[in-house]
Amino acid sequence: MKPYTHLIDIKQLHISELLHLLDKAQTFKNEYSSGKRQYDLLKDMTIVNLFFEPSTRTRISFEIAAKRLSATIINFDLDNSSAQKGETILDTIYTLQAMDCQMFVIRHKETDMASWLAKQLIKPAAIINAGTGSISHPTQALLDTLTIKQHKKNFEKLKVVIIGDIIHSRVATSLIEALTLLQTKEICLVGPENLLPEHPPLKTSCHLKLEPTLKDADVIVALRLQKERMETFMVDSIQSFHMKYGLTEARVSLAKPDVIVLHPGPMNRDIEIDDKVADGPHSVILDQVNNGIFIRMAVLDYLKSKLYEAKA
Numbered sequence: 001m002k003p004y005t006h007l008i009d010i011k012q013l014h015i016s017e018l019l020h021l022l023d024k025a026q027t028f029k030n031e032y033s034s035g036k037r038q039y040d041l042l043k044d045m046t047i048v049n050l051f052f053e054p055s056t057r058t059r060i061s062f063e064i065a066a067k068r069l070s071a072t073i074i075n076f077d078l079d080n081s082s083a084q085k086g087e088t089i090l091d092t093i094y095t096l097q098a099m100d101c102q103m104f105v106i107r108h109k110e111t112d113m114a115s116w117l118a119k120q121l122i123k124p125a126a127i128i129n130a131g132t133g134s135i136s137h138p139t140q141a142l143l144d145t146l147t148i149k150q151h152k153k154n155f156e157k158l159k160v161v162i163i164g165d166i167i168h169s170r171v172a173t174s175l176i177e178a179l180t181l182l183q184t185k186e187i188c189l190v191g192p193e194n195l196l197p198e199h200p201p202l203k204t205s206c207h208l209k210l211e212p213t214l215k216d217a218d219v220i221v222a223l224r225l226q227k228e229r230m231e232t233f234m235v236d237s238i239q240s241f242h243m244k245y246g247l248t249e250a251r252v253s254l255a256k257p258d259v260i261v262l263h264p265g266p267m268n269r270d271i272e273i274d275d276k277v278a279d280g281p282h283s284v285i286l287d288q289v290n291n292g293i294f295i296r297m298a299v300l301d302y303l304k305s306k307l308y309e310a311k312a
């Protein structure tokens with residue numbers, strides 16, 4: 001059987017693959033600290049960033065990761081592309097494959113877009129999901145778990161609290177899948193009832209009140225209210241959301257003294273997270289951004305070897 005050359009979601013990964021990607025990313029990071037900044041590993045690869053939704057950190061970190069591995073990377077310019085003349089994404093990819101582009105990093109509002117494209121391809125290529133719909137964002141989950149692993153050794157002892165707009169968050173969905181794979185002890189989802197999943201994923205529990213769940217928390221993840229994915233605005237008011245769920249210093253102090261605070265970005269300061277928390281001693285938010293580069297290097301390197309196997 002031909003190897004699977006895509007990264008569509010966390011569910012496709014065996015625990016050994018997930019751990020391999022985290023270890024490889026950590027190795028790249030350690031080597032970067034000791035001065036190794038450039039690799040030849042992807043020098044024959046051309047990668048295209050196909051972002052159909054806005055992005056700052058994800059797109060740029062894929063670009064930096066590709067460049068550190070000596071790949072050629074192209075940022076598809078959606079507004080000036082033939083997509084504006086009605087070309088389908090699949091035809092765009094076939095066109096790019098005809099120019100020998102082999103890897104496609106996709107961000108799209110449709111949940112199934114990455115998996116659908118992966119199934120349609122005729123010639124070998126790697127599709128990498130950089131965030132689709134409200135369900136899947138695997139490289140974000142990998143960088144989040146790498147960040148947690150750097151601070152907390154054993155997932156089986158951890159209590160993780162994820163706060164806010166859970167149902168619209170592909171970050172939360174993928175992170176829950178990764179934490180579950182790593183056998184995290186407790187995963188609490190907290191938010192207004194209409195932003196919590198109707199059927200909570202296995203191994204999670206849902207809570208309306210924030211303060212009691214913060215007791216003994218090792219990791220707190222704050223999420224943005226993802227208004228662009230809501231048909232109508234789903235909270236009473238920004239102020240009431242902040243009052244009940246905003247991450248303040250006082251609330252962080254209810255958790256374990258060595259708690260770490262994550263946020264995938266972009267942050268809406270003073271709504272889901274206060275300045276003093278975002279920039280405070282528990283915050284690892286910029287570490288997440290930095291780890292994103294090494295995770296994407298690990299993913300690109302891993303899929304390149306799968307592609308070579310597929311072509312062999």
Ligand code: NCD
Pocket residue numbers: 057058131137140170171224226264265266
């Ligand atoms: C997230 C996304 O796009 O899903 N951002 C990211 O990739 N770091 C989260 C968000 O939009 O709130």
